[in-house]
Amino acid sequence: MTPGRHAHAVLVAGAGGVGKTTISAALAVAAARDGKRTLVVTVDPARRLADALGLSELGNQPTRVAGQRHLWGAMLDVTASWEAIVRRHAAVEVADRLEENPFFRAVADRFPAAQAYAAGEQMAEFIESGTWDVLIVDTPPAVGGIEFFLAPGRMRDLVGGRLLRWLTGAHIPARRTLYRITARPVLRLADTVLGGPLLEEIAEFLLDLRTLYDGLSHRARSIERHLRSAVTVVVTTAQPTPLREATRLFTELPVAAGRPDLVVFNRTLPEAWGAGGRLRAPGLPEATRRALRDNLKRWADESRRQRQARDELAGRFGVAMASLPWLEEAPISLQGLTRLLDAAEGLPLDRLGLIGTE
C-alpha cells in the first residue's frame, strides 16, 4: 500500500450486549490474516477485546497483538473528551474560562454526543495516519449505536446552532467581543421569575462555546466524510431492544453517514432444530427423554422467532444478512475468533473490503 493512504474503515454498530466487540475482533483477525495491516479499536469497558486478542491491557496507543505481524488493538479514550475537544479547538484563555464554568462541567458530564464525537475524532486520526490498511471500529454502545453517527452534526449544532444565533442575534462571529446578547432583557425577565441568574450565565457560557465553531465544524465535516466512505455492519440479536436499535440504524441514520451494508445476526440457533427429529437413545428413562424433547422444542421455538426477525429485517430493508452461531461462551483467544469466523454464514469478507485486493 502507498504510505499515507487512508485506512479502509469498517464500523460495527448496534445495541449494547449483542456481541459487537467480539465480532469486531473477529473481522480484524480476518483482515490481518489476509495480510492487511489492521487496527481494531473499542470503547468496551469489559476488557473483552483485550481478552480475545490476548492482550494484557488495551491502551489509547495501538498495541501490536503478540505473534501477529498485522494486527493491532487500541482503546478509544472518551473520558476526558470534552476537555480534549475544547483544548483542541479553542483559544487558551477561552478554554480556561470554559473549564471553570459550572455549566460546562455539568454539560461535560452528561452530553453523550461529546463522548461519541471524541471517538469520531480519534477514528479520523487513525484513518488518516497512513499506518493501517484497515480500521475496525467497535462503536460506543452507551447511548444506542446511532449516537456515534449523529454526534458530529450534534456538536456542530451545539457550538453554532440556532440557539446561539438567537441568543447573539448574529451569524457566526469571529470574535467574542463582537457578540452581544440581543436576548438579554428576556433572559433577565426569565431569571426573575425563576429565582436565579441562570439564563444570563448560560448565555455567557454558550458564547464561549461558539469560539470552537471554526475548528470543530471543519473537523466534524471530515469525520462525516469518513463515516460516509466507511462500511457499516449492524450487529443484532432477535431480542426486541437490539432489533429496534438495528431498525433505527436504517431509518434514522443521517445522510452524512450512508446506509448500513450488512446485518449480522448474532447468537443464531440452527434452523434444523425446528424439524425436531427422533432421539435415538435406547434405554433412556422416559422422564429424561421428555425433558430433552421439551428442551429441544423450546429452543426450536426460539429458532423460529429468530428466523422471523431475520426475514422481517431483510424484507424491510433489502440488506445482506449474515449469521453467527450461538456459542456457549464468547471466544477468548485468537483461535476462538477464527473458529467463530469459520462458523459464520453469509459473511462477505471480500465485499466488506477485509480480504482480497482493493
Added chain:
Amino acid sequence: MFDRKLLLISGKGGVGSSAVTASLALAAARAGRTVLAMGMLDALGLAAHLGAEDLDYEAREVAPRVYTLAVDRSRALDEYLRVQLRLPRPTPTRQLARALNVLVDTAPGVREIISIGKPVYEVWRGSYDLVLVDAPPLGQLFSYLRAPATIADLVPAGPIREQAGRMQVTLGDPATAGLVLVTTPEELPVAETREALDRLGREPVIDLVTVVTNRTLPELAVPAEAVARLPAGPHRRAAELHQALWASQRHWLSALPSGPRLPYLFGSDGPEQVALRLAAVWETP
C-alpha cells in the same frame, strides 16, 4: 410493592425494563389498582408492550384500569410552569418560552427535573393508585434522581427551588416511592446493577424495592453426564447449549441480591404477548 404510590423501573439498556414496567402495570390493575404507566426517554418500548400504537402526553386507557402516557419534554415544561410554578398568566411570551427552552436544554438538572417532575406531580394529584415509570436506563438514571438536589444547589431561591425540595421529599419517602431495578443474569447488566446498588448506598435518593432478574432459564432436569452420552444431534446440542447458558446464569445470579426472577420467554410472539406472560408470573404467588 403495589402499596406504594410511585415505582420507577430501570436497568441497563436491553434487559427488558419496559416489558417489566408493562407487566407490573397489568398485574397491579388486575389486583384492583388504577395504574398510570409512563414512558420517559423512549416511550416506544412501553407503548408496544401495552399494545398502544404510540403514546401521547394525555393519559389513555389501554386496558381496564391501565392508563398510559409519554413524557413529552416541551409539554411537561409547559405544565410545570403553569401548574407547578403557577407562573402568572398571560402565559410567557414566545420569547420567554424560547429562553426557557434554552434553559431546559442546557442547564444541569433542569431537563431532568422537568421529566421526573411529571410522575411526581401525578402522585401529588392523586388520580391514580399507582404511578409506574419506565425510567431512563441506569447510565442516566442518577442524573434524573439527583436533579432536585442539583437544582437546589443551583438556584438560590424562588419557586423552582421550593418545588425541587418537595420533589426530593416525595422521591425519598419509602412509603411513597421506590425503585425497581431490572437486570438479566449476564456479565454487563449484573456489573451495572451492582454499581447502581453501591451508588444507592452512598446516595439514598430513593428506596430500593427489589432487583428483578429477567430472562432466567429453567433448570434442565437431565444430568450433564447423561447429556454427554447422548448421540450427536439436535437434542444433544440444544441440551448442551442450555446447560452452558444455565451455568453461566447461575454464576451471575449469585452476584445479585435475591429478588423476583422472571422466565426467559422462548419464541414469544411479540411485545404485547411478552407483557401478558410476565404479568401472569407476577400474579402467581
